[in-house]
Amino acid sequence: MRRFDYPAPPSSEITPEPVYRARRQLLGLGLASPLLALAGCAGAEDAAPAPAAAAAATDSPDGFRTREVPTRWEDVTSYNNFYEFGTGKADPARNAHTLKPSPWAVVVGGEAELTGTFGLEDFLRPHPVQDRIYRLRCVEGWSMVVPWQGVPLGEVLKRFKPTSRAKYVAFTTLADPVQMPGIRFPALDWPYREGLRMDEAMNPLTLLATGLYGKPLPNQNGAPLRLVVPWKYGFKSIKSIVRIDFTEQMPATSWNLAQPSEYGFYSNVNPDVDHPRWSQRSERRIAGEGNRVFAERIATLPFNGYGAQVAAMYSGMDLRQWF
């Protein structure tokens, strides 16, 4: 496992002023003329590669809510990659009824002052639930717009008082062959694992989701607790979390273990870094009512359109190397 010690201050809280100002300007434009904002969106593919700090014109300035057409509930809950319930897109919706999301416990371990096993209610209780509407970009070249409910991961993590040695956060999905029929087939090295750098985990965009469309998270979407990291490819947004560890070393992650040349630790959405199997320049957007057989492809944005909120975390990094 390659090692990368990146200084990890909560840099989400020290967004450079120019980035911040650019964000306000974009908002101003959007408010002044909604049409102009739309035009900017439609023309995005023609423009030169967008500067990393550009905010998507469709979004609230904090990135918390996009005004783009959302994906229907039926589609968000019937088209899932959750290999613990089968490797087909329709398998999780068919098979995930065997998952028991309640009662649920989360183990917190590693480099923190407060560790242990916590019932889900206690784990989440101090934090009011927030609404977020995020784009979700799958590495396979399709995307959705999803209204989540949840709590910011950073606020939850702070309660456990990570020590100065905590540079990464590692997440683990439940791997119970009784509840999860797909575990019998070694599609991946179970349990599913993911990880974030500390500043990524603390970024206000990073959400621990508990709900979808105002309802409890359906099993196939990662009940009862999943991560949502909207500027990274979907597989980073780990589902049905049972364990969170603060670590000093970059944690192993499932898809990176399976195909290191195809899936990096960071896996930020990046149209300029192709996956060997899929171009990442554009995407099929699964959203809205009606027949999508003739729906148009759309351009993929750097950081999935969240550059204004997250690009500063990667300044000075070669994103082709750290894909």
Place this chain on the structure above:
Amino acid sequence: MDWRWVGLKALAHALALWPLAWLVRAVIDDGLGADPVAAITHFTGDWALRLLLLGLALTPLRRLLGQPWPLRFRRLVGLYAFFYACLHLATYLVLDLGGFWAQIFEDIAKRPYITVGFSAWLLLLPLALTSTRGWMRRLGRRWGQLHRAVYLAGALAVLHFLWLVKSDLREPAVYAAILVVLLGLRLWWRLRRPLPQGA
């Protein structure tokens, strides 16, 4: 004219067109799920591969049954395999990539699974064009040699499927196993004694 054969051929056409009819209906009913373009791509690709393998099974079947009738469906099955392969390619070019044309060349050059898939279609193209009686006559012995390219097309088609899958290789592995059996039978018979003509 033997009316039983006409009936059987008509039945074969109907069976080969059944998947397309199902697909058209599903498109009209919006019954293909969240990502219909991906569903159409997979559906047409699956049927191209299935019919290609069925076409490759007819010559061994003739030999195993000791009956000539399977060969009478070989051209029909092969042409329908090419037909679904064309639908598959057209879905990718028109419905999937629509508007991002520059990506086509990048995909063919840079994505190994698309390179081999496109090569398989290219190999099938001359076989479809020379499938008429006239071309059979004109090419003579070389017709048989040319049409052996279908073995390579079958192998490339299976490779196309194997390379596009992320981690669960079970489904393409089934097709690969069938292909190995069909080509292996030919090799086995060839090694034991020369094949009779027309194989």
